[in-house]
Amino acid sequence: MFTITAAQNLLARGIETHILCYPESSLHKASEKAGIVTHTSKTKTYFSPFEILKLRKLIKSEDYTLVHTQASKDLWLLSPALYLTKKRISLFLTKQVGSYIVKKDLLHRFIYKRVNKVFAISKVIERNLLDTCPIPKEKIYLLHNGVDIAKFNPADIDKTQVRNELGIQSSEIVLGMTSRFSFGKGHEEFLLALSALNKEFPNLRALIVGEASFGEKEYEAKIKQLAVNLNLTNIIYTGFRSDTNRMFAAMDIFVFPSHSEAFGIALVEAMAIGTASVCSNSDGILDIAIDGETSFLFEKQNAEDLTAKLRKLITSPETRMKFAANARQRAIDYFDMKSLTNKVISVYKEYTSA
Secondary structure, eight states: HHHHHHHHHHHHHOOOOOOOEEEESSSHHHHHHTOOOOOEOOSSOOOOOHHHHHHHHHHHHTTTTTESSOOOOGHHHHHHHHHTTTTTOOOEEESSHHHHHHHHSSHHHHHHHHHHHEEEHHHHHHHHHHSSSSOGGGEEOOOOBBBOTTTGGGGOOOOOOOOOHHOOOOTTTEEEOHHHHHHHSSHHHHHHHHHHHHHOOEEEEEEEEEOTTTTHHHHHHHHHHHHHTTTTTOEEEEESOOOOHHHHOOSSSSEEEOOOOOOOOHHHHHHHOOOOOEEEEGGGGGGGGOBTTTTTEOOOTTTHHHHHHHHHHHOHHHHHHHHHHHHHHHHHHHHHHHHHHHHHHHHHHHHOOO
């Protein structure tokens, strides 16, 4: 869904922007609902001569100045299509997810050679690109994902009202987590920490926001059964929520226990709303959170360390307030979507001015 936000920000600057996506996908539906001109490509394979020719025709007929994809898999269609247009149309890639496969063979070099610039969303992704892809360092531009700071403005949300809607008492301290139910997101550590902390603090509530993605219902059931086994009766499961800004506002402490994260947009959103956090010390999270300033970092997959760091925040309202203020300011300074859009446009201009 980040593609929608990016497109809307470009459109707001007067830059005509179209979206290409898989037909009837969530992105397709959301794009059309947002009123964005949308085109579709119906292939799940890496290489499709028919789709390549179809894209070539689309690119020529729309007379695009540049193409920007959010997934490296798309290069197998876009690079050949752009070669066939025989036009100097710039191609950009945002690398959102790392890969463990080294792709430096002759065919991959041909595909990646057509790319003008690669945006890496974190330092760990930047390193991964250099390790696995045939991309020289000078073609890589570190550019974090961003959020709409205005949407995640704590001054515009009535925290008390949101908590009342969820049945949370004013005296309760809320530990919150927002994530799809998927292995590696750290639900197990969160529940184990909650179980330990419940014995010390009777006024805790846990807020788990999110649902299982396709094929992950079994894992969701496993997590909820673990909560039952641990006798955790103070959890609120909200399911999918589009108003995540309001969910973050209801929390006193945001918990981000992911085992591995290329970046972590949910953490940025929580910081923007002004919520103190405890995060695992892994990968792209280190680009976002500052230990002892915006958050406490804990050793990933270590439920005891997570418990200890949460205890420090639970027992110190002053630290929570300090972290919340610092987190909001860091989000404004480094992860404001408007500022990041300006940087993207400046790179676009660099490669389209000739």
